[in-house]
Amino acid sequence: MAEAPATPRSPLAGLAGALAGAQAGGVTLTERPARARLNLRLDPEDEEALAAAAAVLGAALPLAPNTAASAGDRTVLWLGPDEWLVTGPAAEADMLTGALAGRHHAITDVSAMYATLALSGANAREVLMKGCRLDLHPRAFAAGTCVQTALARAQVILHRSGNGQTYEITVRNSFSVYLATWLLDAMAEYRPA
Amino acid sequence: MLWIDCPWCGARPETEYRYGGEAHIARPDPAATDDAGWADYLFMRTNPKGVHAERWMHREGCRRWFNVLRSTVNNEVLAVYPMGAPRPDVPGGEAEGG
Numbered sequence: 001m002a003e004a005p006a007t008p009r010s011p012l013a014g015l016a017g018a019l020a021g022a023q024a025g026g027v028t029l030t031e032r033p034a035r036a037r038l039n040l041r042l043d044p045e046d047e048e049a050l051a052a053a054a055a056v057l058g059a060a061l062p063l064a065p066n067t068a069a070s071a072g073d074r075t076v077l078w079l080g081p082d083e084w085l086v087t088g089p090a091a092e093a094d095m096l097t098g099a100l101a102g103r104h105h106a107i108t109d110v111s112a113m114y115a116t117l118a119l120s121g122a123n124a125r126e127v128l129m130k131g132c133r134l135d136l137h138p139r140a141f142a143a144g145t146c147v148q149t150a151l152a153r154a155q156v157i158l159h160r161s162g163n164g165q166t167y168e169i170t171v172r173n174s175f176s177v178y179l180a181t182w183l184l185d186a187m188a189e190y191r192p193a
Numbered sequence: 194m195l196w197i198d199c200p201w202c203g204a205r206p207e208t209e210y211r212y213g214g215e216a217h218i219a220r221p222d223p224a225a226t227d228d229a230g231w232a233d234y235l236f237m238r239t240n241p242k243g244v245h246a247e248r249w250m251h252r253e254g255c256r257r258w259f260n261v262l263r264s265t266v267n268n269e270v271l272a273v274y275p276m277g278a279p280r281p282d283v284p285g286g287e288a289e290g291g
Binding site: 065066079080081083133134147148149150155 | 201202203205206208209253254255256257
């Protein structure tokens with residue numbers, strides 16, 4: 001008997017009201033809609049596998065640390081020398097599996113593992129600086145940079161999106177309510193009175 | 194707070210890492226080792242005053258293991274090198290004690 005596909009439910013559903021109230025002032029916080037996420041691992045020296053993955057994804061896998069690649073609706077984040085996080089429309093796992101058949105690789109669907117928050121606005125960097133030890137100044141953290149680090153002691157993937165206006169914070173579901181609550185508190189001083 | 198250069202991600206604070214103990218300890222063949230030799234492998238460490246070769250893992254970053262030469266006197270990180278690579282020579286690299 002076929003089961004109905006489970007509807008993704010945001011771990012941040014309980015904070016919907018608080019997030020709706022965080023859309024004004026010098027910094028705004030929004031939860032990104034649920035996306036398909038794949039953890040992809042393959043040998044970075046296997047040129048044919050890299051090319052096959054790039055053909056499916058529409059973007060070459062970024063090989064430089066702390067970088068990301070985007071193609072249309074899809075983003076590929078560098079996680080390690082042989083590991084990437086692919087975020088995009090659903091149903092690419094089968095295509096990738098087909099394209100990488102016979103190659104040493106691993107594809108893991110981690111769609112339900114993370115929530116992604118988007119922090120935008122003129123004061124977004126100041127908010128992050130309250131809980132992140134890295135140098136977030138544009139000279140050191142250019143648009144397109146993607147790092148894994150700790151934000152308010154929670155492990156996050158911090159991606160400054162292509163236009164540089166938005167920081168996308170990908171965090172494990174179990175830490176998402178804590179981190180969103182922390183961010184809302186850190187944003188308070190930049191909100192209109 | 195130590196700042197350690199992850200070979201992949203760059204300089205990160207110590208709190209992002211997991212410490213993995215002394216490096217370059219070869220596991221002996223259990224069948225060919227007596228109890229004293231096995232205990233030596235399990236428990237005995239050099240504990241130098243000076244340069245110490247140790248393993249670290251970038252837990253909150255790329256999750257890769259690597260080796261670090263650190264001075265136990267002043268916590269200065271003297272070298273970072275890959276797992277499996279031989280211990281590099283650094284100035285003042287002769288540890289006291291041991």
